[in-house]
Amino acid sequence: MKIAVVGTGYVGLVTGTCFAETGNVVNCVDVNKAKIEQLKKGKCPIYEPGLDVLLQRNIKEKRILFTTDLKAAVDKSDIIFLALPTPPGEDGSADLKYILNVAEDLSKIIREYKVIVNKSTVPVGTAEKVAEVLGRKLAPELFDVVSNPEFLREGIAVDDFLKPDRVVIGTSSDRARDVMNELYQPFVRQGNPIYFMDERSSEMTKYVANSYLAMRISYMNEVANLCELTGANVDLVRIGIGSDSRIGKRFLFPGIGYGGSCFPKDVLALHHTSKQNKYEFKLLDTVMKVNKNQKKVLFGKIKRFYKNSLKGKKFAMWGLAFKPETDDIRDAPALELINELLNAGAEVTVFDPEAMTNVKALFGNKIKYAKDQYVGLKEADALLIVTEWSEFRNPDFERMVKNLKSKVVFDGRNVYSLEKMEELGFYYNSIGRKIVNGKN
Numbered sequence: 001m002k003i004a005v006v007g008t009g010y011v012g013l014v015t016g017t018c019f020a021e022t023g024n025v026v027n028c029v030d031v032n033k034a035k036i037e038q039l040k041k042g043k044c045p046i047y048e049p050g051l052d053v054l055l056q057r058n059i060k061e062k063r064i065l066f067t068t069d070l071k072a073a074v075d076k077s078d079i080i081f082l083a084l085p086t087p088p089g090e091d092g093s094a095d096l097k098y099i100l101n102v103a104e105d106l107s108k109i110i111r112e113y114k115v116i117v118n119k120s121t122v123p124v125g126t127a128e129k130v131a132e133v134l135g136r137k138l139a140p141e142l143f144d145v146v147s148n149p150e151f152l153r154e155g156i157a158v159d160d161f162l163k164p165d166r167v168v169i170g171t172s173s174d175r176a177r178d179v180m181n182e183l184y185q186p187f188v189r190q191g192n193p194i195y196f197m198d199e200r201s202s203e204m205t206k207y208v209a210n211s212y213l214a215m216r217i218s219y220m221n222e223v224a225n226l227c228e229l230t231g232a233n234v235d236l237v238r239i240g241i242g243s244d245s246r247i248g249k250r251f252l253f254p255g256i257g258y259g260g261s262c263f264p265k266d267v268l269a270l271h272h273t274s275k276q277n278k279y280e281f282k283l284l285d286t287v288m289k290v291n292k293n294q295k296k297v298l299f300g301k302i303k304r305f306y307k308n309s310l311k312g313k314k315f316a317m318w319g320l321a322f323k324p325e326t327d328d329i330r331d332a333p334a335l336e337l338i339n340e341l342l343n344a345g346a347e348v349t350v351f352d353p354e355a356m357t358n359v360k361a362l363f364g365n366k367i368k369y370a371k372d373q374y375v376g377l378k379e380a381d382a383l384l385i386v387t388e389w390s391e392f393r394n395p396d397f398e399r400m401v402k403n404l405k406s407k408v409v410f411d412g413r414n415v416y417s418l419e420k421m422e423e424l425g426f427y428y429n430s431i432g433r434k435i436v437n438g439k440n
């Protein structure tokens, strides 16, 4: 099939590459010229495990092509995917300007039947809005608008796209339904479902999924805070509840708040949709408040330990990305923590396997960047663990002890066992567990 993907970000690039991988010819479009030039040379602009190999293979086979020319890409394609940003507007609603502007551009370009597929996360009613914009210039038989939300997780995006738990497709057109069904067959050969539904339910499904996950994390974060006060261990509680098949083991890990490019903005947007419909979605309100609070928890622990006197203290930070296996730092808890430490007069040296360049673009020389995880510990008063990259799980503890000024670790991700830290003699303050070698 012939496909255009508009927007080559985390979603667009994975979508385009995976469709090329199943034999389709994909033309990817972006307004960012530098990105397109980089992609033409086979260089992947984001860190996403496995993506570069697929990308290079499909470039070589000429199944994936890159351009800044929307018309050229659309003319060569039957299906047009929109993988454009939908950031929060001032009132918290998803800003649809990118989507609607491209819809308007498409209305001037399209000459024969195309399926326009919305892959971006968009509020209920957006498919109708896009159809309305297209319909101002185009006859109805020239297009169908489909909602096809994306559920991939950054860090395992390629696997998620190639083997999705489910595909959700919102359309009221039989013609578009057949096209989408054919396109997705290679991805559901193991029998995972393609759910066809109306556009509004499909758009809603994505927000409800992300908000539910954000709520689940927030629930465990509150449980963790209560565990600290009562002397229970949240990790044992987590295991205890996760084996109940009604609850399930996944997504129960407490931490220092959810971040990333999706959960915060999607919870906010669903909250806004509720408000617009004069419905008070109390749970969402609370999820946002809990998360705001949780992002401050590690800083609170640090402040208490140093009795509010952080001036001149040196901190080494392991992990910056909002989660492991990505370079994405959008709304990452690390950013807020760095700001709070700097405002309190502390010095910060950071290390992250993939996200340093993105953080440097924000903080410049206000903080220091370590070339490996151990160098950053030198002369540090404490280590702060913010992202649970695998390489932090079994470190060279001897080197850690040698480099750190004091054996003090604040861990926002519960990476180490309490026993191990006790044995090594660390002051170890984590989330929802007793403090090792210190008082709760």
Ligand code: NAD
Pocket: 006, 007, 008, 009, 010, 011, 012, 029, 030, 031, 032, 035, 083, 084, 085, 086, 098, 101, 102, 119, 120, 121, 122, 150, 151, 152, 153, 154, 261, 262
């Ligand atoms: P992104 O910011 O990484 O990428 C968006 C791309 O669109 C950028 O490369 C930008 O240059 C390009 N762009 C902007 N205007 C354009 C235009 N007029 N024409 C062509 N290209 C244009 O965003 P993303 O993370 O890929 O997210 C895209 C959408 O998918 C959002 O709605 C998001 O909520 C949703 N989503 C994201 C994820 C995720 O994990 N990142 C997962 C599921 C859904």
